Amino acid sequence: MAADLLSPVFAALADPTRRDLVARLSLGDASVGELAKPYDVSVQAVSKHLKVLEQAGLVTRTGPGHRSQVHLRIETFDLVTDWLERYRRQAEARYRRLDAVLAAMDDAETASSQSTEERTS
Amino acid sequence: MTQLHEATITADPKVPIIRIERDFNATPAQLLRAHTDPDLFVQWIGPNGLDTRIDYFDARTGGSFRFVQRHGDHEFGFHGSFHEVSADRIVQTFTFEGQPDGVALETLWFEDLGDGRTRLHSQSLTDSFEGRDAWLRSGMEVGVNEGYAKLDALVAAGAV
Numbered sequence: 001m002a003a004d005l006l007s008p009v010f011a012a013l014a015d016p017t018r019r020d021l022v023a024r025l026s027l028g029d030a031s032v033g034e035l036a037k038p039y040d041v042s043v044q045a046v047s048k049h050l051k052v053l054e055q056a057g058l059v060t061r062t063g064p065g066h067r068s069q070v071h072l073r074i075e076t077f078d079l080v081t082d083w084l085e086r087y088r089r090q091a092e093a094r095y096r097r098l099d100a101v102l103a104a105m106d107d108a109e110t111a112s113s114q115s116t117e118e119r120t121s
Numbered sequence: 122m123t124q125l126h127e128a129t130i131t132a133d134p135k136v137p138i139i140r141i142e143r144d145f146n147a148t149p150a151q152l153l154r155a156h157t158d159p160d161l162f163v164q165w166i167g168p169n170g171l172d173t174r175i176d177y178f179d180a181r182t183g184g185s186f187r188f189v190q191r192h193g194d195h196e197f198g199f200h201g202s203f204h205e206v207s208a209d210r211i212v213q214t215f216t217f218e219g220q221p222d223g224v225a226l227e228t229l230w231f232e233d234l235g236d237g238r239t240r241l242h243s244q245s246l247t248d249s250f251e252g253r254d255a256w257l258r259s260g261m262e263v264g265v266n267e268g269y270a271k272l273d274a275l276v277a278a279g280a281v
Binding site for chain 2: 080095097
């Protein structure tokens with residue numbers, strides 16, 4: 001289930017206007033009319049963007065028309081963050097193994113350069 | 122030993138790219154060797170608890186690689202081509218054979234921080250947002266739970 005939720009979320013956030021809408025909604029709920037105000041576009045255009053965000057599960061709308069209240073669904077953002085964090089932890093675990101390999105390489109190189117010095121001296 | 126920062130990750134919202142950065146107590150030359158010498162690479166590519174077997178690994182410009190990881194009765198294959206291998210940069214393609222139509226373009230930079238430290242910049246570009254998300258999923262399927270359990274145990278024991 002989580003797998004199918006992620007793609008529309010990333011796609012919805014690929015648009016700068018929608019990211020801006022999300023940023024403003026993170027400060028609190030707002031009506032469609034209020035959200036449309038700062039933009040040089042129609043309420044209908046903002047409404048279209050909100051529909052994409054709604055379908056991605058990022059916002060919910062209550063009430064009719066341009067007076068309807070838009071609410072950010074934090075749990076959807078948590079889902080994305082959670083996936084990324086798990087991926088990050090996997091990378092970190094891999095890089096800790098790489099740390100160990102690099103440390104062993106250091107010792108081997110020090111040992112071999114020392115023996116070279118011994119041979120040349 | 123200098124305190125290392127943990128890996129940071131960003132998923133670009135505009136293009137299907139994942140970026141990871143991590144600092145190492147090693148020189149760029151050492152990091153290059155750890156990525157291009159199959160005997161070293163096999164030791165860390167992991168995940169923990171999985172046997173990694175190199176099928177072929179020719180890490181030079183125009184070369185190619187394939188390795189296989191065994192998880193119980195399952196084998197996961199990965200292959201790709203080395204587009205460019207230079208002192209401070211590796212560009213390669215990467216396919217998880219569980220999703221044979223998918224391919225990522227991976228770029229690694231080794232940024233010399235001086236004093237024997239290097240910042241690894243890794244960027245994976247997939248062919249679509251769907252591809253990137255599938256990629257995130259596939260990484261998790263490959264025995265990653267065992268890896269976390271091991272890491273959690275280390276954290277609990279105060280080892281890391």
